[in-house]
Amino acid sequence: xxxxxxxxxxxxxxxxxxxxxxxxxxxxxxxxxxxxxxxxxxxxxxxxxxxxxxxxxxxxxxxxxxxxxxxxxxxxxxxxxxxxxxxxxxxxxxxxxxxxxxxxxxxxxxxxxxxxxxxxxxxxxxxxxxxxxxxxxxxxxxxxxxxxxxxxxxxxxxxxxxxxxxxxxxxxxxxxxxxxxxxxxxxxxxxxxxxxxxxxxxxxxxxxxxxxxxxxxxxxxxxxxxxxxxxxxxxxxxxxx
Numbered sequence: 001x002x003x004x005x006x007x008x009x010x011x012x013x014x015x016x017x018x019x020x021x022x023x024x025x026x027x028x029x030x031x032x033x034x035x036x037x038x039x040x041x042x043x044x045x046x047x048x049x050x051x052x053x054x055x056x057x058x059x060x061x062x063x064x065x066x067x068x069x070x071x072x073x074x075x076x077x078x079x080x081x082x083x084x085x086x087x088x089x090x091x092x093x094x095x096x097x098x099x100x101x102x103x104x105x106x107x108x109x110x111x112x113x114x115x116x117x118x119x120x121x122x123x124x125x126x127x128x129x130x131x132x133x134x135x136x137x138x139x140x141x142x143x144x145x146x147x148x149x150x151x152x153x154x155x156x157x158x159x160x161x162x163x164x165x166x167x168x169x170x171x172x173x174x175x176x177x178x179x180x181x182x183x184x185x186x187x188x189x190x191x192x193x194x195x196x197x198x199x200x201x202x203x204x205x206x207x208x209x210x211x212x213x214x215x216x217x218x219x220x221x222x223x224x225x226x227x228x229x230x231x232x233x234x235x236x237x238x239x240x241x
Contacts, residue, residue, distance in 0.1 A: 005223055006031030009078035013037050013062055013085050013116050016047040018181035019133060020084030022211035023218040028054040062112040068119050079128040080222050081120050083113045088186050090147035102147045110151050131221045132173040136235040156231045163229030170228035172221040177235025179209040204237030
């Protein structure tokens with residue numbers, strides 16, 4: 001289905017797997033010209049084969065300021081930025097939580113997302129948008145997620161102020177619940193399946209999320225020019241229990 005995004009350029013950092021890849025697919029199918037990035041050249045090549053002619057991409061280390069700055073300079077002007085880079089560190093009971101692991105979690109997600117947004121500004125269309133991908137751990141109350149809450153809460157807290165400061169550029173975030181992506185691959189398969197089953201029972205919709213659920217939310221935030229300063233919760237009601 002074609003949309004008002006037809007012909008517009010969208011950069012998706014972390015767009016070679018999971019939520020980022022699903023968003024790239026949906027936006028490309030809507031007529032946008034999509035540029036995806038990822039650290040792994042093999043995953044990048046596979047993603048581009050899947051995405052088809054409306055997509056291209058580069059292998060970029062989003063943790064490197066120099067790499068990000070050079071990437072944006074090569075891209076020139078574009079219309080929308082989606083930032084889906086993340087890491088898998090920072091969870092655990094607070095008494096035993098490694099502060100080095102928590103620091104690594106910030107280095108993998110908070111700082112790359114923040115730097116990506118700032119460095120994009122010189123070439124990002126002022127009438128376009130930035131969409132961060134945080135996580136529902138920013139606001140869900142549960143044991144063992146205080147570190148993740150700190151990382152994602154820091155991102156989400158910036159959204160309203162950035163929307164005001166950078167206007168007319170729109171700034172939003174999508175806040176996923178538990179989603180079936182490779183983020184969970186740090187768990188052995190049996191434990192992962194058990195965790196998914198438990199989380200599905202804790203949602204009000206009776207299932208965990210799929211990347212496509214988040215892609216729809218991202219496409220909405222990118223496409224709707226009357227939405228800014230918003231953190232859109234897409235968690236199946238997990239935060240309600």
